Amino acid sequence: MRSPPRERYSFGVRPVTLTAARRWPLERPPGRRLRVGIVGCGDVAHRRYLPALADLADQVEVVGTCDSSGEEAARAAASVEGWSGARAYTETDRLMAEAAPDAIFNLTPAPAHGMVNQAALEAGAHVYSEKPIASSVAEADRLIATAEGAGLLLLCAPASAATRRMTWLNEIVGSERFGPLTLAVAHHADPGPAAWREYTGDPSVFYREGVGPVFDHGIYRLHELTTLMGPVRRVQAMGSIGSPQRVVRGGPLAGQTIEVTTPDHVLINLEFAGGALGQLLASFGTAATRAPWLELHFTRGTISFPGASWDREPGASIYADDDSPLGLEGWTHDVQPPPPDEALGVVETGVDHFVAVLRGAEAPVLTGEHARHVLDVILQAYASISDGQSHETQTTF
Helix, strand or coil: CCCCCCCEEECCCCEEECCCCCCCCCCCCCCCCEEEEEECCCHHHHHHHHHHHHCCCCCEEEEEEECCCHHHHHHHHHHCCCCCCCEEECCHHHHHHHHCCCEEEECCCHHHHHHHHHHHHHCCCEEEECCCCCCCHHHHHHHHHHHHHHCCCEEECCCHHHCHHHHHHHHHHHHCECECEEEEEEEEECCCHHHCCCCCCCHHHHHCCCCHHHHHHHHHHHHHHHHHHCCEEEEEEEEECCCCEEECCCHHHCCCEEECCCCCEEEEEEEECCCCEEEEEEECCCCCCCCCCEEEEECCEEEEECCCCCCCCCCEEEEEECCCCCCCEEEEEEECCCCCCCCCCHHHHHHHHHHHHHHCCCCCCCEHHHHHHHHHHHHHHHHHHHHCCCEECCCCC
């Protein structure tokens, strides 16, 4: 039974009325594990999410798997037989009605995220969504309002803000030990999933409108930049198709040629609300790069991350510039974030964080408001590519 309406909160676009008490942490009978459903049983489910959930088998059970391919749903259900009793479904509504999960992980293709998230929330389940949260700001607004109105938890990947590395960097930024952070340069540049021989799905969707390198990988950098530098005020971008055709190297389409119909090179300039500047390169049209995937420029120092961004907590190079008479200056390499020593990957961090929040062990970090703002930034970037103008964002967080 819903409680009377409470105070109103503004999430940057329009006010939302909270009409229900928060339904997390979950209250469960002693010994009952958190019941979760998996919607979307493709490559990322098998390589990342299901193994991460298996590591939490003492706290979590998968009660249902759902995919438009009944064969894929059944394969996912079979993969958890040793620690869960999952049923396979081809329709989200049936999963929600029959398996009655406490929460779902939405791992469907990006264009379906908003629809699946909405259906799960309306069915009363807490939601962890793969990125992006939705396809439009209006759709994200509705999701946030639905979750708030029902007292449900809505978190969204990528889990960058919850990682040990970002927590450490946030402390450095806040302390201003190197002075204010005034500029950040970031990238994710590679050939995309068509070139990944280990990829088991159909990569063609990643080279079409609605996905592309920004929605798939550049979004990680945008979550990281906004975690450290706050909301973006203005966006200016350019994009092009550098390689219009790709030969698929792995999975069911191996050897086939696919067409690229959305920009595979995207350059985005960012003006943050606090006055700092940022720049992002997101590309599925490069063979490789050795450029730092993130560089943070403070007034008295620089923090630079070499190597691949998906490495488990790679060390940073820090240049400290002390202008006092006896001050030291120069690079220090392989600087590691503080313990714990065992660091999870970004995807696995999101799984752990969602479960911990539902148990009441952590406060939510990967909020729908943050995910909506990053979606807004991306949509403004593509609008800028289209008309050649700079665009103001509509949201904050």
